[in-house]
Amino acid sequence: MLREIQVESQDLPGLGQVTAHLSGEFHEFNLAELLGWVAEMSHSGYWTAEVKGDLAYMVMDRGDVAYVEFEGETGRPALLNLMNRTELSPESTFQFVRTELAPAVPRNIEERTERLLMEVTVDLDHIRANH
Numbered sequence: 001m002l003r004e005i006q007v008e009s010q011d012l013p014g015l016g017q018v019t020a021h022l023s024g025e026f027h028e029f030n031l032a033e034l035l036g037w038v039a040e041m042s043h044s045g046y047w048t049a050e051v052k053g054d055l056a057y058m059v060m061d062r063g064d065v066a067y068v069e070f071e072g073e074t075g076r077p078a079l080l081n082l083m084n085r086t087e088l089s090p091e092s093t094f095q096f097v098r099t100e101l102a103p104a105v106p107r108n109i110e111e112r113t114e115r116l117l118m119e120v121t122v123d124l125d126h127i128r129a130n131h
Helices: 031-040 075-088 113-129
Strands: 003-005 010-012 016-025 044-051 054-061 064-070 093-099
Touching (some): 031 054, 031 064, 031 075, 031 113, 044 075, 075 113
Antiparallel strands (some): 003 016, 010 016, 044 054, 044 093, 054 064
């Protein structure tokens, strides 16, 4: 169940004001849909996800995915792996914390979110077609 929870406004060092919190499981919305929604809203913040005990961390900067880390991978390969794993395990959980400023991490993704999601979706289709 997708939940939007207002959290007490607080100033987090390096992040600015935390203003909203989204959480749920991937069986209702897939990761591409969720990232697309946050991109359309031009939000900044960070995502965490748990897939069968494996943790993922993503940063969005004004609607663009800027950083992804999952299972020892970073950038686009990490996002591809995370999207694949969350589709195979829809009971996996996520949360998005919206912040005024994007968390300070080195960018490992440069593409706009819309293009990135389109390309990663095509890559997933090719992977599945070859299995």
